[in-house]
Amino acid sequence: MKILCPIRGDYLGKKRRLSWAVMLDGKAIWSLNSVPKESVYGESLRKFRGVEYRRWDPTRSKLGAGLSRAKKSQYELLPSEGDTCLYLGAGHGTSISHIYDQVCGKDNHHKGRIIAVDISTRCLRDLIHLAKNRPGLIPVLGDARKANSWAMMMPSKVDWILQDVSQSGQCEIFVDTANRFLKPGGKALLSLKAASERFTNNSDREVFTEVRNQLESAGFSIEEQIGLHGLEDNHCLYFVRN
Ligand SMILES: C[S@@+](CC[C@H](N)C(=O)[O-])C[C@H]1O[C@@H](n2cnc3c(N)ncnc32)[C@H](O)[C@@H]1O
Numbered sequence: 450m451k452i453l454c455p456i457r458g459d460y461l462g463k464k465r466r467l468s469w470a471v472m473l474d475g476k477a478i479w480s481l482n483s484v485p486k487e488s489v490y491g492e493s494l495r496k497f498r499g500v501e502y503r504r505w506d507p508t509r510s511k512l513g514a515g516l517s518r519a520k521k522s523q524y525e526l527l528p529s530e531g532d533t534c535l536y537l538g539a540g541h542g543t544s545i546s547h548i549y550d551q552v553c554g555k556d557n558h559h560k561g562r563i564i565a566v567d568i569s570t571r572c573l574r575d576l577i578h579l580a581k582n583r584p585g586l587i588p589v590l591g592d593a594r595k596a597n598s599w600a601m602m603m604p605s606k607v608d609w610i611l612q613d614v615s616q617s618g619q620c621e622i623f624v625d626t627a628n629r630f631l632k633p634g635g636k637a638l639l640s641l642k643a644a645s646e647r648f649t650n651n652s653d654r655e656v657f658t659e660v661r662n663q664l665e666s667a668g669f670s671i672e673e674q675i676g677l678h679g680l681e682d683n684h685c686l687y688f689v690r691n
Pocket residue numbers: 509510511512537538539540541542543544545566567568569572591592593594613614615616
């Protein structure tokens with residue numbers, strides 16, 4: 450397979466590269482397909498200069514929505530190729546499949562690793578199916594709140610974390626996880642669904658501010674708080690470093 454390894458920010462015709470495997474074409478996001486001819490969730494496939502890409506639907510992926518909406522950290526949100534990543538609330542693998550294209554690539558030639566945790570057996574079944582031809586993707590059935598029960602599947606520290614569990618106490622789970630598993634200088638993203646929080650009857654905006662304060666009090670530096678309204682309503686993505 451012909452692999453393009455251009456510099457980040459390069460232009461390929463009208464397209465703009467966010468990384469070696471992900472590019473923007475107008476508003477559309479594309480990731481280089483690590484399993485050619487395979488569409489994971491019905492997304493379209495298209496060849497650019499003879500290389501196949503998958504369209505990343507930002508209405509079905511908080512990370513995709515974050516890439517669409519980020520104002521200053523668009524180039525920083527993605528993990529790097531070869532990184533070790535932890536994803537809490539992996540769902541059916543929609544976002545994971547695109548992260549795999551970036552972190553691992555075909556046959557995991559970048560030697561990346563993605564530990565994909567979800568509490569639902571139904572999701573796990575889909576993740577196991579996804580992992581069959583994606584070496585380096587490790588599905589784990591587990592509760593994000595009970596890290597002790599899945600920590601044996603983890604390396605001691607990871608480069609990148611994404612949490613998207615859409616349940617109450619999202620911020621506390623995120624802080625505990627990042628404190629325990631994120632490398633110094635590592636990157637972490639919290640997708641927060643305002644409606645899942647019970648600590649207040651306040652507006653989404655007030656919930657988002659409260660969580661921002663909690664993250665800062667926990668010692669995280671917030672690189673960007675990205676509103677996802679219009680793509681993922683009532684959601685906000687916090688991009689932090691420790
Ligand atoms: C919004 S979906 C995730 C979608 C996925 N992130 C994506 O973009 O493709 C939320 C997921 O979190 C999972 N979940 C909820 N509570 C959890 C918990 N305590 N631990 C692990 N997973 C959890 C649910 O089973 C569900 O699959």
